[in-house]
Amino acid sequence: MKKSSKFLPVIGWSMWFSEFLFLERKWAKDESTLKAGLRRLKDYPQPFLMALYVEGTRFTNAKLLAAQEYASSTGLPVPRNVLIPRTKGFVTSVREMRSFAPAIMDMTVAIPKDSTPTMLRLFKGQSSVVRLFHRYVFFFFTM
Structure with a gap:
């Protein structure tokens, strides 16, 4: 979750107590936070569900247009209804959890x-x- 959301009354606090990972959208800071949080899941005593939003943002027409332009310029398939996923967090998550998920x-x-x-x-x-x-x-x- 976005780091600032943990300060929301009730909902943010609930996420904090539920051990959500709060990220700043700055990979230099978030990489260690993500890896440490995922390592804690290795010995978690119950089955767990983790949601990772690889698009990392809310969908808007402006963001869709930017994603389409990026896809065109890099030879990727041009999306019509979704954004281009951001993969650093996903790839890191798979590497960290591969041994136990x-x-x-x-x-x-x-x-x-x-x-x-x-x-x-x-x-x-x-x-x-x-x-x-x-x-x-x-x-x-x-x-």
């Missing part, structure tokens, strides 16, 4: 614009719709 699932989270979760919706007791698209499962077998 049995699998990685690749999922896309999609939230309709008319159902975006907000604090106001939460306080009003309104529900939000979240769609998950499951694409791949990578299994690691350690010997």
Whole structure:
């Protein structure tokens, strides 16, 4: 999670007590934080779920346009509905967890614009719709 989110009353504090990793989006600082946090999971006494948002940001038309321009300039497939993933954190996570995580699932989270979760919706007791698209499962077998 973004480091500043841990200061949000109730929600941020809950994330902190739930041992979320808070990052600054500066790889020089975040690399050691990420590696240390992932190493703590190795001896975690219960099965765990870790969500890693490799796009690292909210989707906007301006960010989509920038991703499309980047893809065109580097010969990557031009995305229509998603951003270009940032891979440093993902690759580091796989390297750190490969010896103890049995699998990685690749999922896309999609939230309709008319159902975006907000604090106001939460306080009003309104529900939000979240769609998950499951694409791949990578299994690691350690010997």
